Amino acid sequence: MAIFTDPIKNNANLGPGDAEWLHLLVGDWQLVADLAFADLALWFPDPEKEYVALAHVRPSTSHTLFHSDFVGEGIRSDLGPLVTKAWKSQVIERSSETNIWNVDMAMRVEAIPMVRNGRTLAVVTSHMDLSSSRMPSRLELTYRQCAYDLLRMGTLGLWPDFASPTGSRRGAPRVGDGLLRLDVDGIVQYASPNGVSAFRRLGDVESLEGRSLAEVTTGLLQDRRMVDESLPLVVTGRMPWRTEIESRGVSLSLRAIPLRDATERFGSLVLCRDVSELRRREKELVTKDATIREIHHRVKNNLQTVAALLRMQSRRMTSDEGKQGLEQAMRRVSTIALVHETLSQGLAQNVDFDELIDRQFRLSAEVASPSQRVHTERTGVFGKLPSDFATPLALVINELVTNAVEHGLQDREGTVWLNADRSVSGAGEEILKVSISDDGVGLPEVPHAEGLGLQIVRTLVTSELGGTLAWSARPGGGTTVELEMALVSRGA
Structure with missing residues (x-):
């Protein structure tokens, strides 16, 4: 069509x-x-x-x-x-x-x-x-x-009716699923074989024809507290709505279509469909989604516990180098925990990265050097990102912000900027460009050996994000790091 x-x-x-x-x-x-x-x-x-x-x-x-x-x-x-x-x-x-x-x-x-x-x-x-x-x-x-x-x-302009159901819930009845024709009083004049079978699965063993559909349906309901308020209007054929009834583990979807002439309603059609298996699968999906959310929540709690243990251990360290190493490990674990906290709050496979990184960006700059005054400014929009990008990208930004504060600003007041830009390439790929800049001392004249943090960044960018990384001098002083990657999920 x-x-x-x-x-x-x-x-x-x-x-x-x-x-x-x-x-x-x-x-x-x-x-x-x-x-x-x-x-x-x-x-x-x-x-x-x-x-x-x-x-x-x-x-x-x-x-x-x-x-x-x-x-x-x-x-x-x-x-x-x-x-x-x-x-x-x-x-x-x-x-x-x-x-x-x-x-x-x-x-x-x-x-x-x-x-x-x-x-x-x-x-x-x-x-x-x-x-x-x-x-x-x-x-x-x-x-x-x-x-x-x-x-x-x-x-006569009476059909189709704008009041007809247009909801997105699956399981709309069709003619082949079962049809009942009612008179103006709601008495069944004709019931198709599939329609009779559908009501038999609900527990009705008598013939439907010649009986009130409202009375038949009422007699089949076991828990009337769960009845949809639109049910009486549907089973009597008075309104062009949809409803569902459930009894003995069987779910039946009903749709009424009033039949009218120029002066009055003279009957109605009721389509019915057994949607028991469909609803069972939907419940399974809801259960699985809830389980996944709970797993993310527990992983977040466990990671926060690990971070707390690292913090306690760092306080007992006498070596400054050892204490600093444990604090860095604690920050990395906390970053991963923050991603899992975000994943535990929704069912979608994509993550609203802007909401996540707003908290992480400020926290990374503050924790990197609590003794100095560091301003943070974020521009651009990350948007929805695949969940398998969220953890490595959050870790990369955390390491680069920490590096900008510790080495770029070097114990002085300054600003760290984070910018995101999404675009579409000529090949139709969605590209994300992320830049982190500071107004610090700039790039060193003589390159020195990379620390563990930058090694982690390079590994995540190349192997997990499939992107490229480039350092350059910021106009006006300081350093800019640019990350570019294609938003193609690698979770499959």
Whole structure:
């Protein structure tokens, strides 16, 4: 199914909400195609082609009559007069010929004008195969009557309804899952075999036909405190809503479609679907997500304990070099713990790195040299980063900020800047550039051996982040370190 939106947008005759109503029609007309056992096409006026096909849907309950896609094409000459007649009369028109569209195929074609606020907005054509000579079953006759009732409502502007469910929760019932037709009092007039089976799984062993669906549903509920407040309106067919009922470990999704004419509601359709397995899997995912969050939380707690032990050990050290080494190890462990704390607060695979690094950036500068006054300024946006980037990048920034404070500023007041810039390369890769600058003494004239911190940085940048690292003199004095990497997750 596809739809061309440009003809709709460019049509000045449409009123407020008309285009949205046509989109709502195309979004829900699979239901009608399945009930009618017919292909449906949506036609819209076009100055060059008389009418153009905006959309086409094939039935899932029967074979299609059109294997090639004709969306965007003009209407055939033998179908145009029927569509024009329906457009002007605003009533359903049926072709008197059975071979319209294809001389080798016997089909019944109906043109249904979609009318809203007294104006015809488009015409739906229904194409049903008549080549089968067998007598239609009661199911087929009921389905086709339901399809006719819905299309008849379309000529009155009563269907589709803007109150119809458009939520994102999975498990929307379809015609093949189960259908019940109710009268105006909510009594079941017809129940498809799949619909009967769905309610049998809930515990109902009697026939549904001739019984009130509201009473049947009420008798099946074990815990009425958990009932959705919309359930009574759905099982009586009064409102076009969705709801779910659960009993004996079975979850049933219900959707009601009221049937109306120009004056009153005369019945309703209720679609039902057994979504027990779907809900079970969703609960498993929620449980697994909660478990992962708990693991991250416990790892964070354990790392904080390790950092506390290192801090206690450093206080007992008599050697300044040993004490400094333990303090650096403590800072690195605390950085990793901060990342796990962030991961434990959400379910997404991406991490909001800006929120994480704001705390880490200031903390790194303060802890690196608590005796001196260091200002920190951050610009740019990191955005959402893959979780497998978060820990190594946080460690790299921590080491570079610490290096800037300890060696760049060298026990004097100064400023450390952190900037992030995200862009897209010519090859379509997302690139992250991070720069850390200070206004300190600048690069040494004679390079000296790298310490453990810079060795850690180089290892993480090349092996974990797959990036490049470069040092340069900052204009105005000081040093700038630039890190560049492609945001391609390496977690797989």
